[in-house]
Amino acid sequence: KAGVTQTPRYLIKTRGQQVTLSCSPISGHRSVSWYQQTPGQGLQFLFEYFSETQRNKGNFPGRFSGRQFSNSRSEMNVSTLELGDSALYLCASTQDLGGYTFGSGTRLTVV
Amino acid sequence: SQQGEEDPQALSIQEGENATMNCSYKTSINNLQWYRQNSGRGLVHLILIRSNEREKHSGRLRVTLDTSKKSSSLLITASRAADTASYFCATRETSGSRLTFGEGTQLTVNP
Numbered sequence: 032k033a034g035v036t037q038t039p040r041y042l043i044k045t046r047g048q049q050v051t052l053s054c055s056p057i058s059g060h061r062s063v064s065w066y067q068q069t070p071g072q073g074l075q076f077l078f079e080y081f082s083e084t085q086r087n088k089g090n091f092p093g094r095f096s097g098r099q100f101s102n103s104r105s106e107m108n109v110s111t112l113e114l115g116d117s118a119l120y121l122c123a124s125t126q127d128l129g130g131y132t133f134g135s136g137t138r139l140t141v142v
Numbered sequence: 143s144q145q146g147e148e149d150p151q152a153l154s155i156q157e158g159e160n161a162t163m164n165c166s167y168k169t170s171i172n173n174l175q176w177y178r179q180n181s182g183r184g185l186v187h188l189i190l191i192r193s194n195e196r197e198k199h200s201g202r203l204r205v206t207l208d209t210s211k212k213s214s215s216l217l218i219t220a221s222r223a224a225d226t227a228s229y230f231c232a233t234r235e236t237s238g239s240r241l242t243f244g245e246g247t248q249l250t251v252n253p
Binding site for chain 2 (some may be wrong): 033037062064066068073074075078079081086087088119121123128129130131132133134135136138
């Protein structure tokens with residue numbers, strides 16, 4: 032079956048702009064989580080969506096937001112981009128309390 | 143913030159040797175998972191151990207969990223050059239659905 036698909040793979044944006052990243056989970060997985068990975072902070076949890084509802088949220092400013100659609104696809108949005116937002120953004124889906132399947136990530140560079 | 147710590151931060155061994163990585167965490171958990179990441183790509187789920195389990199095997203992988211010490215170890219036996227990657231432990235707390243990652247161990251297996 033198809034894995035978790037994240038688009039785009041790479042993105043370059045200018046400070047102050049906004050960006051939207053997309054994630055298509057594995058078919059049947061209703062939980063989608065987003066993580067930010069940077070060399071300095073490691074892997075940090077952004078938020079989790081389950082059945083179109085945000086179930087959990089990490090310690091990120093309100094500039095980071097997300098949503099989930101009825102087909103479980105999810106998007107995350109970052110507004111007013113800062114240089115420090117440059118990171119690998121990873122999406123993961125899971126069916127239950129088992130392991131997560133991660134996408135290949137979106138590499139965001141803010142210049 | 144990271145829940146736990148992993149050691150060593152980096153490990154370099156020869157092909158055929160065993161590699162052991164350790165992970166410590168701070169809160170009560172539902173399960174602990176190990177992931178592998180190649181060169182800044184997505185994470186691959188390796189193995190999950192539940193809080194009521196003490197040891198689990200999967201192929202060349204052996205994971206132990208000591209909830210009294212809040213620690214886990216991952217053993218890779220008969221390592222191969224293809225095992226070169228970063229390895230992360232992640233905990234799923236009893237009170238929530240997020241994964242909290244350790245800082246990771248960079249494993250290099252020399253041919």
